[in-house]
Amino acid sequence: MKEKLVCIGNGMAGIRTIEELLKLAPDQHEITVFGSEPYGNYNRILLSPVLAGEKTIEDIILNEKEWYQENNITLYTNYTVTVINRGKREVKTDKGINVKYDRLLIATGSNPFIIPISGSELTGVVGFRDIQDVHNMLDMAGQGKNAVVIGGGILGLEAANGLMQQGMQVTVVHLLDNLMEQQLDKTAATLLQLSLEKRGLKFLMAAETTAILGERNVTGVRFKDGKEIPADLVVMAVGIRPSIKLAQQAGIYCERGIVVNDTLQTFDPRIYAVGECVQHRNQLYGLVAPLFEQAKVCANHLANLGYARYEGSVVSTKLKVTGIDLFSAGDFQVKEDSDELIFQDPSQGIYKKLVIENNRIKGAVLYGDTIDGSWYFGLMRDNVDISGQRDRLLFGQAHLGDSGHGKTAMAMSDDTEICGCNGVRKKDITDAIIKKNLFTLDDVRSHTKASSSCGSCTALVEQILSFTLGSEYTNSPKTKPLCACTEYTHADIQKVIKEQHLITIPAVMHFMDWKTPNGCHVCRPALNYYLICTWPEEAKDDSQSRFINERIHANIQKDGRYSIVPRIWGGITNPKELRALADIADKYNIPTVKFTGGQRIDLLGIEKQDLPAIWGELNQAGLVSGHAYGKALRTVKTCVGSEWCRFGTQDAISMGIKLEKLAWGSWTPHKFKLAVSGCPRNCSEATIKDFGVIAVDSGWELHVGGNGGIKVRVTDLLCKVTTQEEVLEYCGAFIQLYRETANYLERAAPWVERIGLTYIKEQVVQNATTREELNDRFLLSQKYAQKDPWQERATGGVDQHEFNFLPTEAV
Amino acid sequence: MSNNIRVGNISDIPSLGARVVKTEKGDIAIFRTEDNKVFALINKCPHKDGSLADGIVHGHKVTCPLHNWNINLEDGKVVAPDEGCAEHFVVNVDAEGNLFLQL
Ligand code: SRM
Ligand SMILES: Cc1cc2nc3c(=O)[nH]c(=O)nc-3n(C[C@H](O)[C@H](O)[C@H](O)COP(=O)(O)OP(=O)(O)OC[C@H]3O[C@@H](n4cnc5c(N)ncnc54)[C@H](O)[C@@H]3O)c2cc1C
Ligand code: SF4
Ligand code: FES
Numbered sequence: 001m002k003e004k005l006v007c008i009g010n011g012m013a014g015i016r017t018i019e020e021l022l023k024l025a026p027d028q029h030e031i032t033v034f035g036s037e038p039y040g041n042y043n044r045i046l047l048s049p050v051l052a053g054e055k056t057i058e059d060i061i062l063n064e065k066e067w068y069q070e071n072n073i074t075l076y077t078n079y080t081v082t083v084i085n086r087g088k089r090e091v092k093t094d095k096g097i098n099v100k101y102d103r104l105l106i107a108t109g110s111n112p113f114i115i116p117i118s119g120s121e122l123t124g125v126v127g128f129r130d131i132q133d134v135h136n137m138l139d140m141a142g143q144g145k146n147a148v149v150i151g152g153g154i155l156g157l158e159a160a161n162g163l164m165q166q167g168m169q170v171t172v173v174h175l176l177d178n179l180m181e182q183q184l185d186k187t188a189a190t191l192l193q194l195s196l197e198k199r200g201l202k203f204l205m206a207a208e209t210t211a212i213l214g215e216r217n218v219t220g221v222r223f224k225d226g227k228e229i230p231a232d233l234v235v236m237a238v239g240i241r242p243s244i245k246l247a248q249q250a251g252i253y254c255e256r257g258i259v260v261n262d263t264l265q266t267f268d269p270r271i272y273a274v275g276e277c278v279q280h281r282n283q284l285y286g287l288v289a290p291l292f293e294q295a296k297v298c299a300n301h302l303a304n305l306g307y308a309r310y311e312g313s314v315v316s317t318k319l320k321v322t323g324i325d326l327f328s329a330g331d332f333q334v335k336e337d338s339d340e341l342i343f344q345d346p347s348q349g350i351y352k353k354l355v356i357e358n359n360r361i362k363g364a365v366l367y368g369d370t371i372d373g374s375w376y377f378g379l380m381r382d383n384v385d386i387s388g389q390r391d392r393l394l395f396g397q398a399h400l401g402d403s404g405h406g407k408t409a410m411a412m413s414d415d416t417e418i419c420g421c422n423g424v425r426k427k428d429i430t431d432a433i434i435k436k437n438l439f440t441l442d443d444v445r446s447h448t449k450a451s452s453s454c455g456s457c458t459a460l461v462e463q464i465l466s467f468t469l470g471s472e473y474t475n476s477p478k479t480k481p482l483c484a485c486t487e488y489t490h491a492d493i494q495k496v497i498k499e500q501h502l503i504t505i506p507a508v509m510h511f512m513d514w515k516t517p518n519g520c521h522v523c524r525p526a527l528n529y530y531l532i533c534t535w536p537e538e539a540k541d542d543s544q545s546r547f548i549n550e551r552i553h554a555n556i557q558k559d560g561r562y563s564i565v566p567r568i569w570g571g572i573t574n575p576k577e578l579r580a581l582a583d584i585a586d587k588y589n590i591p592t593v594k595f596t597g598g599q600r601i602d603l604l605g606i607e608k609q610d611l612p613a614i615w616g617e618l619n620q621a622g623l624v625s626g627h628a629y630g631k632a633l634r635t636v637k638t639c640v641g642s643e644w645c646r647f648g649t650q651d652a653i654s655m656g657i658k659l660e661k662l663a664w665g666s667w668t669p670h671k672f673k674l675a676v677s678g679c680p681r682n683c684s685e686a687t688i689k690d691f692g693v694i695a696v697d698s699g700w701e702l703h704v705g706g707n708g709g710i711k712v713r714v715t716d717l718l719c720k721v722t723t724q725e726e727v728l729e730y731c732g733a734f735i736q737l738y739r740e741t742a743n744y745l746e747r748a749a750p751w752v753e754r755i756g757l758t759y760i761k762e763q764v765v766q767n768a769t770t771r772e773e774l775n776d777r778f779l780l781s782q783k784y785a786q787k788d789p790w791q792e793r794a795t796g797g798v799d800q801h802e803f804n805f806l807p808t809e810a811v
Numbered sequence: 812m813s814n815n816i817r818v819g820n821i822s823d824i825p826s827l828g829a830r831v832v833k834t835e836k837g838d839i840a841i842f843r844t845e846d847n848k849v850f851a852l853i854n855k856c857p858h859k860d861g862s863l864a865d866g867i868v869h870g871h872k873v874t875c876p877l878h879n880w881n882i883n884l885e886d887g888k889v890v891a892p893d894e895g896c897a898e899h900f901v902v903n904v905d906a907e908g909n910l911f912l913q914l
Contacts, residue, residue, distance in 0.1 A: 436892075447892045453878075518827060518845050521867040521874035544827040548865040548876040556876055560862040801825065806832040806841060809817040811911065 002030040005302065006091055006101040008081045008246070010035025012044055013275025013291040014107025015063055020299030022071055028303060031073045032099050034091070036080040037130055040065050043437065044130070045288060045469055048320050051134050051162030055434065062437050084250035086268055103302060106258060106266070106273040108243040110286070114236050115150070119212030125234045128159045140233045141166040148172075148221050148231040150209055152179040154319055154470075156237035160201055161321045163233070171202040171229060173209055173221070175238075183317050183328035187344075188351055188367045195324060195349065204229075242277045242284060257284050262309045264298040274298050280312065287315050288469070292439065307513060308487060314381045316364075316373065320470045327373035327466075330363035330380050331355065338362060343394040352394055359387040371409075372396040374462040385756035388716060409463040418460050421453035429461060433468045441465060456710045483522035485515050490526070490743035497530050503539045505531065521547075526744035529631070529667060533739050536781035543799065549629035552802050553789045554611055562611060563604040565628035566618055567664065570638045570656035570676075571599035580621030588614055598635035598673070600626055609803050616794035624788040627664070631745070634673045636660040637685065641678030641695070650695035652678035655724055659693070662728050663735060665786040666778070669742040669751070672735065687715045690738075690748040691731055696720070700727050704734060704760065705752030713749040716757050719765045733764045733771040736778035814914040821849060821908040829864040829873070836914055839900060840864035842884050844871055850884035851902045851912055857882075857895030 005021075007014045010033050018031060035041075039061070046060040068075040076097065083092040090100050112127030114120050126136045137159075141147070145168050149160040152174030160170045172179075178189045193203055204223070212234055213220040222228045242257040253259050253267035257279030264272050264280075274294045276286055285291060290313035300308035316329030334340050338357035344350070350368035354361055354376065361380040366373055375396070379386060386393055409418065414427035432438055432448045444461055445452040451461040481487050488496075493512065502508045505527045509519060519527070524545035531539035543551045554562035566581075581601060585593050591605040606614060618624075627633060636659050639645070641652030656676040663674070675686040676693040685708070686692030692703040692715050699722040703715035718734070721727060737760060742751040752760065763770045792798040818832045824843040831838050831854055838854040840863045848871070854864050861877035871884045881890035887899035901913040 516870055518869050520869045521879060524867060524869065544825055544868065547867070551865075556862075556865060558859070558877070560860070560865075801823065801828075801830060806819045806823060806830045808819075808832055808834070811815050811817050 003028060003102040004100055005029040005031045005103050005105065006099055007031065007033045007105040007107060008084075008091065009107035009109055009275070009277075010037065010039075010041055010075065010077065011107060011109045011275065012041065012062075012288055013109070013295055014105060015041040016292055016295035017105060017107065017272075017274050017298045017302070018073070020296050021302050024299055024305065025303035026071075029103075031071075032076070032101075033068070033073055034076045034079045034081050034093060036078070037132070038078045039131060040068070040075075040077070042131065045320075046434070047128070047131070047134050048158035048162060048470075051128075051137060051159065052165040052322075053162075054165075054322075057131060057134075059434055081246060084246060084252075084271075086250055086252075086271075089270070102270070104271045105298070105302070106247055106271060106277060107275045108246060108277045110240040110242045110276040112236060113239045113241050115209065115238060117209065117211055119214060119218070120236070122212055122214045122218045123216055124214070124218035124232065125212055125236065128155055128235055128237050129240075137163065137233065137235065138166065141168055142232075143167040144169065145232040146171070146230050147233040147235065148229065149235045149237055150221075151235075151237035151239070152176075152203070152205075153182065153237065153239070154180060154317060156235070157196070158320055159235045159237055161196075161199075163235070164200055168233070169202075170200075171204060172196075173204045173207050173223075175206070175208055177206040179203075179205075180319070180328075183332075183365070184326075184367075185332055185353060185365055188326070188328075188353070188365045191349060191351055191367050192319075192324065192326060196321075199323075240276065240286060242279070244277055247273070247277070255279055262297075262311060263301045264294055264310060265301070272298050272302065280310065283312060285313065285315065287317065288439070289313065290315060314377070316377050316466075318370070318373075318466045318470050320467065325366075325368055325370045325467075327364065327366040327370040329373070329377050330361070332363035332365045341390070341394050354393060356386070356390075359385050359390075361386060369396075371459055371463060373466070374459060382754065384754055385758065388757040389753060409460045409467070418464070419448075419450035419453070419457045422449040424448050424450035426464060429464050430468055433465060438465075439469065454710055482526060483520060485519050485523050486512060488512055493527070494530050494534070494740075497534050501535075503531060503535050505542055505545060519545075525550075529669065529744050532667060533781070536784045550631070552608070552611070552799070553625055553627075553629060553793065554606070554608075555629045557605065560608075561604075562606045562608060563602055563628075564606060564611070564614070565596060565598075565600050565602045565626040566623035567626040567660070568600045569660050570636055570653050572638075572653060572657065573601075577621055577623060580618065580623065584614055584617050587617075596628070596635075598628075599637050600628070600635060602628070609805075612794045612800075612803055615790035619788070619791050619794055625790045631668055631670050632672070633660075633663045633666050633668065634671050635675075636663075637673075637675040637689070639677050639683035641676075645678055647681060648678035648695070649697045650678055650700065652676045652684070652693075652695055655693060655695070655700070655727060656684075658724060658728060659731055662732060662782075665788075666735065666739070666782060667785060668735065668739055669744050670747040672738070672748065674731070688712060689715070691734055693727055693731075698722070700724075702727065702730055702734075705749045705757075707747060707749035711749075716752065718757075718761065729771065729775050730764060732778040733774035734760070736774040736781075737763055739778070739781075740774075815903075815911050816914065818902075818910045818912045821847065821904060821910060824849070827868045829866070829868065831862075831864045832912065834912070834914060836898075838862075838864075839912065841902060841910065841912070842868055842873060844868060844884065849902045849904055849910060851900040852882065852884065852887050853898040853900075855897065856880060857889055857897050858893070863897065 041063040043060040043062050049055040079093045081091045082094050092098050112129045126133050147163045147168040147170045149156045149172045152172050160172045164170045208224040210224050211222040218234050220228050220230045244254045244258050247258045248254050258273045259279050260273050266273050275291050297308040297310040319326045338355050341354045343352040353365045355363040364376040416426050418426050438444050451458045528542050528545040548556050554564045590603045594602045596602050636656045638652045638656030642648030672690045674691045675684040675689040677684045677686045678695050686694050688706040688708045694701045701720050702718040704718045706715035707713040824830050829840045829842040840854040842850045856875040858880050861875040865876045866873040872881050874881050880893050887897040889895040903911045
C-alpha cells in the first residue's frame, strides 16, 4: 500500500518539494494537495511583471492541472484546510472533505500584514500576494487615478512601479526615511529614491498612516500629522506574516514561524513544513532560493533516503524594476569590529559598499553597477579571506564577464549577443527563463547553452537571471555538491578519500552513497584525479574516466581527428628534431604544422589510427608527449636569458629546462603553465603563468597564480630566492599544495584567490618543514607519473584497442 | 533476412568504453556498459557529428566529447533539454560473448 502524503498549500515551496520527491521516489506516495487559491501552482515572483503589464498570468503558471493528473496527484483547488487532527492523522477542509495522512507537509506560505487602522477593510484596500490581488489592482487601475502604496520595501516598490506602468499617479508612503531599509544603507536608498522620483513616483518618507478614508470605497489616506492625500487604490505592502495559525491550532510548536529541524520536520515527526511559514535555526526566509533548498532536503526525507541536511541559506536580493540596477546581500550595517570599503561615482550613479569583518565579506550593497554581485556573493558565502585582493576588490573581478562589453546586462538591448561561444542573445535567455520556468544558472546553461562553454559570460547570465527572478539563485546553498550524482562537495570527497584510504572510484561511490550507478562525465574525471593525487603509489589510473584527450593523449578536433604537440623542453629545439618533424609531416601527410602560442610545434589533423606510428617515430628523434591535451603540466616558456641577451641577469633557459624536467608528466587539477624570464623585462610573460619565475641580479623572484586566457590575472609575488635549487624546491612544493587543495578543474588563479595568498606563503615560504614535505610528496608522485604516454602506446602495447577498429565478419 | 555481421567479442570492448566498427552504413560505435550490456549507435552525435565512441560512458548513457550532450544508449535519443536522436542498431550477444550487429 502506498503511503498517504497530504500537502497543505499549492504554492512554490510545497509543489517544489513534491517535484523533488517524484524525482526520487515516483511511486512511493499517494499524494493529495490542497490549495486555497483557484489555480495550479504559479511563479509568485513574477506577479510584479504581470502587474507592470510585462507578462501575462499564462506566462507565469509553473504546473498546469494536467501535470497533477499525469503524476496521479489529487488536487483540490479552492479548498482551505481548516483543521489538522493529529490524533486521527487527518485534515479537514472548509468544504467538508476529510483526508487521512501518513505524512503531512505544511507549506502555507505567508499572508500580507494589513495594518489594523480604521478603513483597512474598505473596498480598494489590497495586499500584494496573489493573482487575486493583481486582478483587484488591475480592475481599479486607470489613467490618472491615484494609488497609494504603504511600504517602501521591495514588494511596495515593485507594486508602485507596476501601477505607475498602468498609468496611475503613485505615492509611496514609508514609515522610515530610508527605502528598503532591510537591504540598503542610507546612500544607496537615496540614490534609489532619486531615480524612482525621476521616473515619476512620489514619496512620503517618515510618514505614519493613521487612517484610510472613504465610505465603501477608498477615497484617501490620513497621516499622523493630519495631512490627507487622495487615493482610489491603497496597497498595503508593509510586510508578511508566516501563515501558522493552522499549525498552532494543531498544537505544533511555533514561534514566529513553524519551528523545524535540519530535516524540515516539525515538533510532530510525521509532519514536515517548508517555505515561508517555516522558522529554521531562528531564521525566516521570504525568497524562493532558500525554499527550494528546503524542498530538496525535505523530499530526500519523504523518500526515506535520510541523508540530506538543510543548514540554512545565504540570500541576496535584487529589485525587479526595469532600468534600476541594485543588489544587496548579507549584513550591510557597519559594526564595531567591521569596516567598510566604498566606491562612489555620483555622476554615473554608481555606489558600491562592502562590509568586511576579519578579512571576510559580510555584506554588500551595489547600486548602478551590479555586475560583480554574484562574485561578491560567492566570496561571502564561501567565507573567502580577501586580504590578498582587498585593494582591488571594489573594482570588481577584472575583465569580468566580457572582453569589452563593459555595460551591465540590463542596459543591453534584447538582441545583444551575451554568449559569444554559442551565439545566444539576451532575449533568448530571458524568454527561456520565463517560458521554461528556469531558476538556476545550470538550468539556463542546459536550456540555452549560454555560459556553458568558456564561461566568460557567466556574470552576465547570472545578472539576467537574478534580475528576472529578483535574487541570486545560483549561489545560495551554503555548500555546492560536486555534481548532480552526489550531495558532497569537492572538499568532502577529497577528505573522505584520504581518511578512509579509498583507492578506487567504485569504492568512493559506494562509501559516499553515489546516486547514479557510475557517475557522469563531471564526477568520474574528478574522482580519478583525486585518487591518483592522494594515493600515487596505489590508485590505478582509470582511463575510462578520463576525457578523450587524456584517454588517448592527443587533442580531439572538431572533425574527430587529432592534433599532437611534442614537448619542447624550455622552448629549445635543434636541427635533428626539426628534421624529424618535417619528415614525419611529409610521410603522414599531416595537413597543418603550426607554431603554438606556447613555444612549441603542433601537428594537426591526424587520424586516430595513425597516432601510435607517428609517436613511435617522434620517440626515435627523442621527442615525447607535451601533454598539450591534459589537465597537467603544459609548457615552460623561457626567454633568451643571460646566455645571449645583453640584459639577462640569470640563465633563464637552463632554469626553464630544469623546471620542466622536474614537473613534466604531473597531473594537476587544471592545466599548469610555467615561464622563466631572464630579467624584469619579462619577455616570457611569467606574470600571467600559474608559476612564473623572473630573474633579478640577486636571484629569482617567484610569482604565482597568473592566468592568461578567459580572465586575465596577474600573478602575486610569492617570495624571492637565491639559487636554482631553491626555485625547484619552492616550485615542487607550490604545485603539490595546489594539487592537494584545489578543486578539480579549478585553475591556480581562482584557487589562489579562494584559499588566500597568506595560507600559501605560510605553507611554502615561512614553514620550511611543510615546504619540504610538500616537495617530497610531489617527487614521490612524479616517480609514478613521469612515463611518456606516447612511448607506452607506440611500442609498449598500452591501450591498443583505442587505435584499432573492431574486426568484422559476415555471418 | 536481416543483415547480421559479427563484430568481435564483448571482451574486445573495455567496460564503460566503446569501439568503432566500419560498416556499409558508416562508422558504428559499440558500447559496453558496466552491467555488461552492449549497445550500438551511429558514431555521429546528432549535434555536430562528434565521435560518440570517444565519449564518457555512464549508466546507459554516453556524453559526447565535443560539447557534452548526453545520449541514451538504449534508443539513441538525446537527453533533455537537448533534442535529437542518433541512429540506433540492435546488437545480440551469444553465450560466448560474441557480438552480432544487425544492420
Ligand atoms: C594549440 C594552442 C593554440 C595555438 O595554436 O597556439 C591551444 C589550443 C587550445 N587551447 Fe589554449 N592553446 C594554446 C595556448 C594557450 C595559451 C597561451 C600560452 O599558454 O601561453 C593560453 C592563455 C594562457 C593561459 O592558459 O593562462 C590558452 C588558453 C586556453 C584556455 C583558457 C584557460 C583559462 O584558464 O582561462 C582554454 C580553455 C580551457 O582550458 O578550459 C584553452 C583550450 C584550448 C584547447 C585545448 C581547446 C579544447 O579544449 O579543445 C585548444 C585545442 C585546439 C585544437 O583543436 O587542437 N586554451 N591557450 C596553444 C597550445 C600551447 C602549447 O604549446 O601547448
Ligand atoms: C509580488 C511578489 C514578488 C516577489 N518577488 C520575489 C523575488 O523577486 N524573488 C524571490 O525570491 N521571491 C520573491 N517573492 C517571494 C516568493 O514569492 C515567496 O517567497 C514564495 O512564493 C513562498 O513560497 P511558499 O510556498 O512558502 O508560499 P506561497 O507561494 O505563498 O504558497 C502558499 C500557498 O498555500 C496556500 N494556503 C495557505 N494556507 C492554506 C490552507 N490552510 N489550506 C490550503 N491552502 C493554503 C496559499 O493560498 C498559497 O497559495 C515575491 C513575492 C511576491 C508576493
Ligand atoms: S585554439 Fe584556443 S582560442 Fe583558438 S578557437 Fe580553440 S580554444 Fe579558442
Ligand atoms: S557534437 Fe556532440 S555535443 Fe556537440
